[in-house]
Amino acid sequence: MAEYELDRLNLRPFTPFLAPEEREELHELLNFTGPTPPGFAQSLRKLARRYVDEGDSSKLRAICLLVADLLDQGWHVAFEGNGLHFKAPGIETSPDQTVDDIKLRIRSALQLARRRQLSEPSVANFIKRMGRRTLRKPGVRSSVLDLIDDGAALGDDLEAINQLPAADRDVALARLIDPVVEVCQAGAKCSETGLPLNEIWRYFRHTWAHEYRPIPGRQLLVLIRNAARSGRPVMGIAMLASPVMRLSARDNWIGWLRESTEKNLRSGLWDPACLAEAFLDRLNSSIEEVRWDDLARPDEIESPSENTILRLEQKASGAAYARDLELKVHYQTSLQEGDRVRPMRGAVKVVGADTDWVRASEDLLFVRKRAELLAQLLFAKQMFRAADLDSDPSSALDQLLSARSGQRAIDIVLTEFRKAGLSSRVADVSICGAVAPYNELLGGKLVALLLASKEVRDHYSKRYGGQVSVIASQMAGRAISKPADLCVLTTTSLYGVGSSQYNRLSLRAIEHEGLTHDLRWDSIGRSKTGGFGTLHLGQDTAHALRLMAQSLHTSRRVNNRFGEGTSPRLRQIREGLDALGIASHSILHHATPRLFYACELSGSSRNSLMSLASIETHAASADAISAAWRRRWLDGRVRRDATIAAVKVLGPESVQRSLNAEPMIDLLTALGE
DSSP states (O other): OOOHHHHHHOOEEEEEOOHHHHHHHHHHHHHOSSSTTTTHHHHHHHHHHHHHHHHHOHHHHHHHHHHHHHHHHHOOOEETTTTEEOOOOOOOOTTTBBBBHHHHHHHHHHHHHHHHHHSSSHHHHHHHHHSSSEEEEEEEEEEGGSSSSSSHHHHHHHHTTTSSHHHHHHHHHHHHOEEEEOOOOOOBBBBOOOHHHHHHHHHHHHSSSOOOOOOOOOOOEEEEEEETTTOOEEEEEEEEEEOOOOOOOHHHHOOOHHHHHHHHHHSSSSSSHHHHHHHHHHHHHHHSSOTTTTOOOOHHHOOOHHHHHHHHHHHHHHHHHHHHHHHHHHHHHHHHTOOOOOOOOOOOOSSOOOOOHHHHHHHHHHHHHHHHHHHHHOOOOOHHHHTTTTTTTHHHHHHHSSSHHHHHHHHHHHHHHHHHHHHHHHHHHHHEEEEGGGGGGGGHHHHHTTTTTTHHHHHHHHHHHTTTTHHHHHHHSOBBBOOOOEEEEEESSSSOOOOTTTTTTTTGGGTTTTTSSSSOOEEEEEEESSSSSSSTOOOOHHHHHHHHHHOOOOOOOOOOOOOSOOHHHHHHHHHHHHHTOOHHHHHHHHOOOOOEEESSSTTTTTHHHSSOOOOOOOOOOOOOHHHHHHHIIIIIHHTTTHHHHHHHTOHHHHHHTTTTHHHHHHHHHTTTO
16 A cells, blocks of 8 residues: 555646546546556446447547556556546566566556457457468468478477587588578568468567557568478568657767767767768758749748748748648538548549649648748758858857857758658668567577668668659659668667667677678667657557547548658547647656667768768678578577477467467456456
């Protein structure tokens, strides 16, 4: 009880505005002290479903689902008077809570949402269909289980290798484990089973600790397979995705923040003249990539004034107001027609040779964005000219960094560097890991390293290089294509207290033949107080909050369209929480610190993202990286008896068990779900 009282000191308050009967029912349900009663989250979900069925209160439904999700994730919840109080779980280690305890708690909380997803009929049917042995190729009956290696047989082969002389081990291991990269593409099928590669990837993704949510933007789905074994079993999976727009640890590490820029200048790492030239080139390129003929005259672009900048800011505000009215009309029309409020997508439906980009740039959303951005760019141009950055870069940079207006100008151009880099040269590793039984052989490290291979970089460049950018083209009023030369990969640890997969993950080129440069994943920072995200909130909760936001604003302001903003799910949930009367940061700030890692794909990757070096496109092959991994990690790992024993109990049956949702279904049934 004393511990519970201590927890209450840091609770986050929320007083919902509910009808008297709703408040009474919620209060009755939440009227308890001490630890949360067993099955309480399920009771809340049951109440939420009743309100859906009866159509009474979308607000009470959203509150019930929200509290249920938070309880599942280990949050503390209290009810006093008419108010709810939340406290996020921390991850501080102590004599009573070790790093392993924290990881287990986070993993267990995430598994609840995953299990609910596995029990959904569509997901359960997909898992069952993939595991059913059917005729998918002429004369071949197969299932996805054929792509999971037999741990017992693999363990026996590894034991045999352990009996060989040291000089023969490397060749023997290469004959047993020969990793190859296979990128999933629409319509492509597995040569062994006839299964679609995308479905194979999705099947194994469901074995991860957290539920599977498709994400918008660029995606490259990768399978790592063992070409040396019968059936080419899957060793691991990965996904490269569009990076998040703002990540302080990454931006500081690259040099996209003013503080890191100044540090690199003062230390002599960056030359003032080169940086000044890069600033001016980036600024001019960004101006050229904005259609401005309907916003300003050529002389105003050449020699910007305060009046021009003010007029552009007013134009942006007017376009924003007009679009808000447009969204409200769309909302009301949808309701009058008895239809759900569908997204308002804009003029560009399909990109083609005949797309009218000038007309697309006149969409109110892009009129606002163009005017807003042009005002900022012209302000920076005005400041750079006043400081004489072109002819006296060293003193100009000192002057700009010491004045508030100069700092703002530098921030603007650094943002343009970041936008250019994130649009085509940085990717986020959102999924990366091994599939049983290769998880016991440090297969996760192999997958992380192979993402830097020539094969993956070439596939990424082929798929996205030269592709017309919808947002950039609407901003420019003409078709804009961007390169897809990957320079940096980034990722975030799930647990925030360490990642055995990425820690000390380094291969030195001098020690391994075939490596073009040192290949390593670096720890680049840690969020001390946790970050913002939605991983702890389920799909039903997100949907309920979206409806709350639409009701409050009488419009659908998040339409999942290019150019509207990043992280549509996060924005929808934030708006819904605000509509409930909850300070959104109190829920979205999950209080679970994250560790950030990055991998430079060449020795000058970071400088190239600041236009201070050329892009290096050469990379080590998957064969060279795999050979280095075998020597550096696999050889020592398989010498351990405990490893062989762990491998032998893994295989198709163990993976099937991990995807079995029946225990969760039984639990939900017992609790009234």
